[in-house]
Amino acid sequence: MASRSNVTGAPAPAPDAASDELCAFCASEQEAFLRRQRTRCRALIAAAHVLLAALVALVLLPGAKSVPGPAPLLGGIAVMELLYLAALKRGQGKPACSWIVIIVWAFMLLWELFTTQLNLLHPVLMPAPEAVFNVFATLYPELLANVWSSLTLLLMGAATAIAAGVLLGALVGWLPELRDVFAPIARVLAPIPSVVFAPYLVALMPTFRLASAMVIFLGLFWPTFLDTILRVVSMDRRIVDSARMLGLSSFEMVRQVVLPYLVPGIVGGLNGQLTSAIMMLTFAEMLGAKSGMGYFIINYTYFANYVNVVAGIIVVGIVVTLLNALINLAKRKLVKWC
Numbered sequence: 001m002a003s004r005s006n007v008t009g010a011p012a013p014a015p016d017a018a019s020d021e022l023c024a025f026c027a028s029e030q031e032a033f034l035r036r037q038r039t040r041c042r043a044l045i046a047a048a049h050v051l052l053a054a055l056v057a058l059v060l061l062p063g064a065k066s067v068p069g070p071a072p073l074l075g076g077i078a079v080m081e082l083l084y085l086a087a088l089k090r091g092q093g094k095p096a097c098s099w100i101v102i103i104v105w106a107f108m109l110l111w112e113l114f115t116t117q118l119n120l121l122h123p124v125l126m127p128a129p130e131a132v133f134n135v136f137a138t139l140y141p142e143l144l145a146n147v148w149s150s151l152t153l154l155l156m157g158a159a160t161a162i163a164a165g166v167l168l169g170a171l172v173g174w175l176p177e178l179r180d181v182f183a184p185i186a187r188v189l190a191p192i193p194s195v196v197f198a199p200y201l202v203a204l205m206p207t208f209r210l211a212s213a214m215v216i217f218l219g220l221f222w223p224t225f226l227d228t229i230l231r232v233v234s235m236d237r238r239i240v241d242s243a244r245m246l247g248l249s250s251f252e253m254v255r256q257v258v259l260p261y262l263v264p265g266i267v268g269g270l271n272g273q274l275t276s277a278i279m280m281l282t283f284a285e286m287l288g289a290k291s292g293m294g295y296f297i298i299n300y301t302y303f304a305n306y307v308n309v310v311a312g313i314i315v316v317g318i319v320v321t322l323l324n325a326l327i328n329l330a331k332r333k334l335v336k337w338c
Helices: 004-008 015-060 071-090 094-117 129-138 140-174 176-189 194-204 208-233 237-244 250-268 270-285 293-302 306-334
Strands: none
Touching (some): 015 071, 015 094, 176 208, 194 270, 270 293, 270 306
């Protein structure tokens, strides 16, 4: 049979040469891809700073209506820009981070344009950004006190619910006798929103803070309890069989095998649980509390002071962002693969 070199009249390339050509092609493609990524990142950074310059210029221009001084607003813009530059310096998530900043600057630019400069929006329902950021400068003691009240209440209800749900869920999930009794109960109670119990709990509990904490507890305990039971039931049987060969008791199995197995799932679900807890906390505080961010927002809503309402909503967003950042940090420290 004739070889390829005899048919074509040219010798076939040596295997080493073909491999070198393929490696060179892959390297060039990778370099081109990285070059495009760097160009894209630089374009996004430039776009973000163009919007920033336009926003600052617009804030400094005289507007169509009288607003408080721009110093608090410019200070807030400076803080956000410093956080953006710090994120760029770390080199983590550059495109995503730049897109977020672009959206924020574009929103604030339109907000400033349609309220302060053109005065096209309702001055009460849509206050100017200068007025909102001035609230941070003048009412920061009240804001900090309400944030602290909300955080202590959140910690009291959420931490207790998650700890109890995980520990009891691990025990019930491991023991079939308990699982057959409590799993059906959990399946019924877990989907019920805890806010439906809030009016009754406010009347039942001796203090409003206990009622609010119980709303958070019920909203997190039953879903956590049921999820833990299901995770224990779905454990890899090879892990269970290997642990049983060591002669561990049921208590030792739960403490040394089941709970460590559950840690990644527990830590991974903290962000979702935090979101649910914040929603329940804010609703509970709006029912009649005398402190907390939910109270701050609903109290000023009664007086149609929407400047303070918008400021309170922004503070809630900042608090949620910081709590999520702390949870993500805990994930990296506690569970390396989260």
